[in-house]
Amino acid sequence: MQNEMILETISVTKNYFGDKSTGINNVTILIPKGKITAIVGESGSGKTTLLNLLYGLIRPDAGEVFFKEERVLMREEKLQPAHEAMRLVTQSNQDMDLNATVWESVRSGLRNAELGLATEHKKITDSLNMLDVLPLKDMPFGKLSGGEKQRVTIAKALISKPEVLLLDEPFNQVDATYREGLQHDIRYIVKEWGVTVVLVSHDPAEILSMADELIVLKEGEIVENGSPEELYNSPKLLYTAQILASSSQLNLEDAKKVGVKTTRGTVVIYAEHVKITKGFGAKWTVKQVLFKGFYEELIIERDKVYLRVTNHSKGKYPKGSKITVSIEHFYEFGRWQAPVRNLPKEMD
Numbered sequence: 001m002q003n004e005m006i007l008e009t010i011s012v013t014k015n016y017f018g019d020k021s022t023g024i025n026n027v028t029i030l031i032p033k034g035k036i037t038a039i040v041g042e043s044g045s046g047k048t049t050l051l052n053l054l055y056g057l058i059r060p061d062a063g064e065v066f067f068k069e070e071r072v073l074m075r076e077e078k079l080q081p082a083h084e085a086m087r088l089v090t091q092s093n094q095d096m097d098l099n100a101t102v103w104e105s106v107r108s109g110l111r112n113a114e115l116g117l118a119t120e121h122k123k124i125t126d127s128l129n130m131l132d133v134l135p136l137k138d139m140p141f142g143k144l145s146g147g148e149k150q151r152v153t154i155a156k157a158l159i160s161k162p163e164v165l166l167l168d169e170p171f172n173q174v175d176a177t178y179r180e181g182l183q184h185d186i187r188y189i190v191k192e193w194g195v196t197v198v199l200v201s202h203d204p205a206e207i208l209s210m211a212d213e214l215i216v217l218k219e220g221e222i223v224e225n226g227s228p229e230e231l232y233n234s235p236k237l238l239y240t241a242q243i244l245a246s247s248s249q250l251n252l253e254d255a256k257k258v259g260v261k262t263t264r265g266t267v268v269i270y271a272e273h274v275k276i277t278k279g280f281g282a283k284w285t286v287k288q289v290l291f292k293g294f295y296e297e298l299i300i301e302r303d304k305v306y307l308r309v310t311n312h313s314k315g316k317y318p319k320g321s322k323i324t325v326s327i328e329h330f331y332e333f334g335r336w337q338a339p340v341r342n343l344p345k346e347m348d
């Protein structure tokens with residue numbers, strides 16, 4: 001069954017000060033209803049601009065944005081900023097009053113001031129509960145941790161049950177330990193309340209585990225889109241592979257040095273596809289051990305060629321260890337063509 005679409009842009013362009021290298025260019029996208037769509041791309045690729053255009057905060061130079069097939073009116077065209085069925089949560093929490101209590105902060109998200117006290121109380125309680133911050137209700141917003149602030153800001157955005165929630169880097173201020181909890185809660189909200197989420201993120205871990213759909217932006221244009229699995233397992237572009245996975249890129253010469261035979265151009269090797277063992281006469285050296293929580297990322301070197309490796313046996317390969325390497329597969333990219341999957345290669 002085809003997904004129902006809720007938001008759409010048709011050939012939308014927005015350049016700042018007429019400079020075509022800024023903003024976004026000729027972007028056409030469809031956002032499915034009741035799903036999580038993530039907009040990803042390097043810094044400056046136009047992610048926030050696209051989010052603001054979807055919300056009606058900024059006017060496109062060309063093209064149109066539609067919410068349920070109706071054109072989204074811009075803030076100059078009506079009294080309310082942006083669309084009443086959508087809410088945007090920005091990175092800065094700049095519209096939050098630091099001295100207001102959590103309860104008051106969430107209450108200020110109600111647009112209908114005429115609600116009875118009991119209804120209002122229930123709505124605030126429901127929103128706070130949904131984000132698991134009810135016990136903080138009497139705390140001033142300014143005294144909360146980054147993660148708690150983010151939860152309260154989302155609770156405020158959700159109190160009037162918007163159809164679309166737009167999140168700009170929602171986990172930036174959130175401790176790694178609390179990230180998963182918040183990601184899980186957002187997924188739950190999408191499922192329980194049927195909210196559509198569009199989020200902007202640059203962190204592969206959160207995008208891949210959360211999103212149903214990915215839109216990849218590069219220099220203001222969409223270069224790929226699809227499910228996280230599709231784009232992670234078969235990226236068409238080197239750029240996408242670099243954004244979604246911890247990886248190493250080798251040029252033809254370096255690839256040859258380490259035994260990877262390619263004729264087409266850059267080779268990308270995902271860290272998780274490099275397998276290592278300790279071995280006598282091994283030619284690779286562990287140069288760095290990066291702590292990643294429940295696993296490590298190693299930077300290893302041979303003949304001045306460096307590779308990233310995911311290592312789940314923490315502590316087994318300290319800095320300076322000599323190791324043997326095999327690569328399960330790698331991607332070849334030449335003139336931005338589709339990748340070629342390769343069979344395991346023994347390199348030592």
Ligand SMILES: Nc1ncnc2c1ncn2[C@@H]1O[C@H](COP(=O)(O)OP(=O)(O)OP(=O)(O)O)[C@@H](O)[C@H]1O
Binds near residue numbers: 021043047048202
């Ligand atoms: N208000 C503005 N005035 C002028 N240029 C802007 C403005 N907002 C964004 N830009 C420029 O447009 C381009 C895209 O910016 P945008 O913030 O949309 O990118 P982004 O992908 O969200 O970046 P980041 O990940 O760093 O937040 C950048 O070159 C940026 O400098």
